[in-house]
Amino acid sequence: EFGLAWSNGPSGIKQIWFGRISAQGAVIGSHLQVSDAAEGAWYPSMLWTGSEFGLTWWQAEGSYRQVHLARISEAGTILGSSAGVGIMETSGFPPFIGWGGGEFLVCTSDGTAQTCARLSGEGSPISSAIDLSSLGYVPSRLVWNGSIFGQSWQAMVDENSEILLGALDPGMWGPGWRGRGPGASARSPPRSWRRADRAGGSTQGTTPWRTRPT
Helix, strand or coil: EEEEEEECCHHCCCEEEEEEEEECCCCEEEEEEEECCCCCCEEEEECCCCEEEEEEEEECCCCEEEEEEEEEECCCCCCCCCCEEEEEECCCCCEEEEEEEEEEEEEEECCCCCEEEEEEEECCCCCCCCEEEECCCCCCCHHHHHHHCCEEEEEEEECCCEEEEEEECCCCCCEEECCCCCCCCCEECCCCCCEEECCCCCCCCCCCCCCCCC
């Protein structure tokens, strides 16, 4: 079956919702309201850990936006805090969530810098948010290759909008390397990881991107 998360609600005060859909496309059970934000919640990002769903979003709280994390069981019930765990403030792009090594990693950006936070499998913060201000400003989805996270992102380099690629282990941000797209304006890089099934096959990451003519 599939898990689906979205933002919806009346009069502009939207909330985060979760639903389950069978492999045949039929709705399973009732929709679950995950957030309870007085000023609204938007931009869910969700993954499957192998035993439950991890769901993150940001919601308005006064003059700033707070990133939240909720854990949802296979049966579609909230695990732990009913309103989600508040992780860090943000003022720009939606958050992305990764899972690996028994931990969650949540990253967001204010338009000029990235910030990431590590959380335990139970959703508790492990350390304070990591400032990645030198590594670009438009984060993409995170993937886990069995030992480290990989992430690609968009940044201005030498007056070109380029796609950068970096590795993040559970404790520190590792060296990044850059790959220029087939035009001077590359953007929105999704990130995937592929492992060869055959014996002796290599393990590799792939980084596709979109470009527009210049």
